[in-house]
Amino acid sequence: DVKVTQSSRYLVKRTGEKVFLECVQDMDHENMFWYRQDPGLGLRLIYFSYDVKMKEKGDIPEGYSVSREKKERFSLILESASTNQTSMYLCASTRNTKTQYFGPGTRLLVL
């Protein structure tokens, strides 16, 4: 079974803090994704990566950056957290197929 793990289930941070969200997959998948999920807005793509050290912006990259130094690990960074970044963050991975495998999500609250 594919396993995608996320470093935290819940996080509470202060405005202006630098926040790191980590995602690890154990199936040697090339492609990894970071989404945020907000009620009524579905899943919105922040960034994705199709290989180590490669990244592409998604639909809402502003205020975020990513890092992929190893194939199994994809990190999302909030350089200076703001209250409008309070959300559920979901990581997903896929090999060269269409099926995306998701982690359980990190619920981030920025105060």
Add this chain to the structure above:
Amino acid sequence: QQQVKQSPQSLIVQKGGISIINCAYENTAFDYFPWYQQFPGKGPALLIAIRPDVSEKKEGRFTISFNKSAKQFSLHIMDSQPGDSATYFCAASKESNYQLIWGAGTKLIIKP
């Protein structure tokens, strides 16, 4: 052109009834249409998917109906059960890439 519009936003169905969720798209280049199911506290998981060369795909109690001319597709859940209570997302993508364009989601509640 990139949007996938999903309705309704929420749905309550009696146990044993049929749940129907609809999606519409504009981009005729889309050629893969999955549905994902998300339970509280979990990430979404692939439920069923269809390609436009067929009009219907059935897996157990779950059926996707696809209308290429209308650019619409829908998920039908027959004999709905309380365990089907979840949020359902439709999505679409082009063969050439692995990105999915997501609908807004439907929160389905099955009343016992």
